[in-house]
Amino acid sequence: MKPAKPLILSHALALFNAEGVSGVPMRKIANAAGISPGNLTYHFPSREALIVALHSQMLQTAQQLNAELKQGPMTLERLLESMRIGFRVVYAYRFFLVDLPLIMRTYPKLRQHFREVADIRKQMYVQAFQQAHAEGWMREEAYSGEYDELIDRIRIFSDFWVVSAEVYEDEDESSTISRHLRLFMNLLFPYLHAAGQAEFDRLRPSI
Incomplete structure (x- = not known):
């Protein structure tokens, strides 16, 4: 399994490309990566940081x-x-x-x-x-x-x-x-x- 940060970035990139920045809330990225929203914000506190x-x-x-x-x-x-x-x-x-x-x-x-x-x-x-x-x-x-x-x-x-x-x-x-x-x-x-x-x-x- 990929380390958390590369995994998160990979899913965020795919979602942003497919749906645009405004169409992808942080929770959706967390779900795609198979982690909790809290775990996501631990690594990336905001969409801007991503x-x-x-x-x-x-x-x-x-x-x-x-x-x-x-x-x-x-x-x-x-x-x-x-x-x-x-x-x-x-x-x-x-x-x-x-x-x-x-x-x-x-x-x-x-x-x-x-x-x-x-x-x-x-x-x-x-x-x-x-x-x-x-x-x-x-x-x-x-x-x-x-x-x-x-x-x-x-x-x-x-x-x-x-x-x-x-x-x-x-x-x-x-x-x-x-x-x-x-x-x-x-x-x-x-x-x-x-x-x-x-x-x-x-x-x-x-x-």
């Missing part, structure tokens, strides 16, 4: 992916595979994006946590772009701050692609991830050298 713990789980996975990406040469193919895994991770925790405005309004303390994570994500992209430029397949900035603005667009896309998929599409998980991964990679295309664009064309059918 959400913070789940967000930390997702962040740790993202940081591990970034560490793996920095090992060895940065290629477009390696970036693509890393992003594919990253999209799967985000989809596994998709309630965050579906309920993001609700979470921000209901738990204002989480706003700072999300902003700190956004700063970490930004640094991950900065490092990836610097390495890609050093490897010779991503061009320099055409004007000061161009890549900062690209990262802002990536953040907006990353925060809302799951919502768009839920509203406009009826595809399975694999098709949804592939579609939005392809759209994400399209954001990078104008910033690639000719060799990078040729590599992108080669890789595109596999996305």
